[in-house]
Amino acid sequence: MHAKDDQSRQSWIDAFLDMSRHKPEGASMSEVRSCIIKLDDILHRNWKLGKNIILAWTPSHEGLDILIVPHHSIIDYITSPNRIEEVSFIFQIISGRKQVTPRWLKRIAAALGTEIVSVDLGFATGRWLDDETVEALIRRYSLSHGTDRAVALFDAVGFSLLSPLEQVTQLNSLAYSVNSAHAKLRDKSITIKFARSTTGDGFYIWNRTSSLQANRDLYHFMHLILADNAIAQRKATSNSVPKLRAAFHIGDHYEFYQSEGLSPTTFSYIVGDVTIELARMIERAIPGQIIMGDFDITTPHPLTGEDWHLGTREFIETAQLNLADLNGLVLSDDEISDIKVYLTGPPVKEGGFGINRYRIQDKHGRSRSVFNAKVNIYRQAKDPIFLGIQDNQLGPFQTIGIETLAG
Template sequence: MHADNQGHHASGRRDDLRLSLNQLLFELSQFGSSAVVAWRPSGKGLELVLLPKTRLLQMKDPIRRVFEGPRHLNDGEFKEVVNFVAVQPTEIRLDFPIGGSANGLSHDDVESVMSRYSIGFVPFRTVFLIDVVGFSKHTPEEQASYLSTLQFCLSLAEATLHRAGLPMEMGRSTTGDGYYVWNLQTGLNEDVSLCVLMTLFSLYYKSLQQEMSEKMPLPELRMALSGGSHYVFYEPSPKYVARHEYIVGDVTINVARLIGKARADQILVGDCVNRAEGPEPWTAHRYVVAANKVLDGFRNLKVFGNQVEESRFYLTGPRDEALFRNQKIKIVDKHGIEHICYNAKVNTHMKDGSTVFSGLQHSDLRGGAKPGAGPEATGAI
């Protein structure tokens, strides 16, 4: 019992110290207008590099550690960043130790506070966007109900991945009539997990839509998934509240442009390439193949009382004799910029013989997004 009290006291002290450091940073950052670029422990506290966010984001060809990785830098990296940004470090004197002492904060504790005031860059991450078709035509009560249903189905899909032990910590932000969705964790397996999350979300939503068709019809959705780079930032607060992540960059712009050309019930997948995961690039095709291998583990999954026989996520295209080939589609957004993507479907067969389909068939695309940029034959996926 004595040990429990000691542990509780130590945890409470760390919470108090994090709050104190957070309040200090909130003031030093001018209410969040400046970002923490780097920090390191000093003899009497901390040294940190603060830079106005507007100046930080206008830097040309920044060295990698300005944006990528933790803000806690070793001495060599710290000096390199200081020289690059040409800003004198700020010294913060603290009345508690930084490091391994039980009376102070660990490096991880400090990093958890500093990251709230940082702007990071992620070279590649998959993101998908859900959009409710005709959202503005519905009443405010219906709109609130629809967004709540999207949240419910997303949470179901996330919980399903958790039970399977897959890496998924869902991040999302509303667009007003839908959601951007991403994995807060980064990496190859994490990106594949996001593809699986979108597949399971569409299965849950379509199944619920069929169940609710008479009681409360649910609207059609359109979705877009792609991968790419982006910046990540947080909303500073004088209180040490739960950290909420925001992302913006090439990947969010790309899925937004794709969704703008998508039809009701269509799923578009951007022609993205991740070159950071080994010698062979990870294309949209490879992500789909990897997602389907994971989906094999969800046979017998119960969805509102019915069991899954098989669920498949695939890219569509015309049929050539006995094979289908995935066809690239070129769309031109409102700014005249071309985007290359694929039409996709999610087909699920249930054990009772029923089916749940999401997305449009390739034959449905006539008169819509214009096939172009050269079809690429890859065989059936």
């Protein structure tokens, strides 16, 4: 490996060295590091500055076999006519692990009309590098498709009307609220491996871990960020703290690593239905509002393991169940005693409240269903923190239809 290439990706290599759980008997960490460098150098050369992606791999005797395809070939393939079955097959490949069996690798190569490339490392990956480290390395040069991932979008209201100094101050304030909320969750032993991507006047935030619990954790992460922001707003005497509106949705996405200089970035980016829906939803949200997408996810049931369908309402109900884990967490020098999360709606004759499902239309004339969410955080000795907008205060919220569901 050229010295300049090693230097440019040194932090990258060190991150994978930390990740590697397997060190062969008698081998030093410097030898393991050399193995990671050698593999990364080969992948980097075949990646060709982003021209190609490494779609799949399988171990071989002294290295591995990889499938290299130009990045545009995937979209060319799936948009070709009369390929319905093949499209499903390719999505299965993009959505799964990059490590496949030799037989499966041959099938993928035949479907795409490309050759398998044998990489001679001079060592067996299973012995010198564990499969998870190889898998994570290859994902940096690949493309993945995921389903049912939660993403939160925070948008600073009136951001474009501010001076550049006010804008950077507000973004720093929001970034601090994100970091502060993350630290609070870690204090309660709740792990969020979060990633974020800027929108210019806010952030997309998601959990790199994908599961029902990870999605619920992200929802709680979102309202702790909003709570920290609300506390900061009360203390601010200038435009240093943004007034936020937020959206939360679960859906499909693609995950990739953009080029940064001559190498992929260390952290992934996502784009897809979930981020597109969030961007359209936030257009109609009013200042201070928390808007929820109308999603339906399939996840293994925690007790039976069978497929379990959860809509937005059921998701909120399950999120409420584990909120006791946050009791005792400190916000602005006072402990949380209780948190209530719910979707708003009008009072009903039978008592209680219904849930309103709103139909909104974006600037392109496309419509979608959403819910209005509230979060009430009660503290031991201080006033509660109320996040979101009550149903009877949604006057400026532009909708094209309302359906009231049973609570």
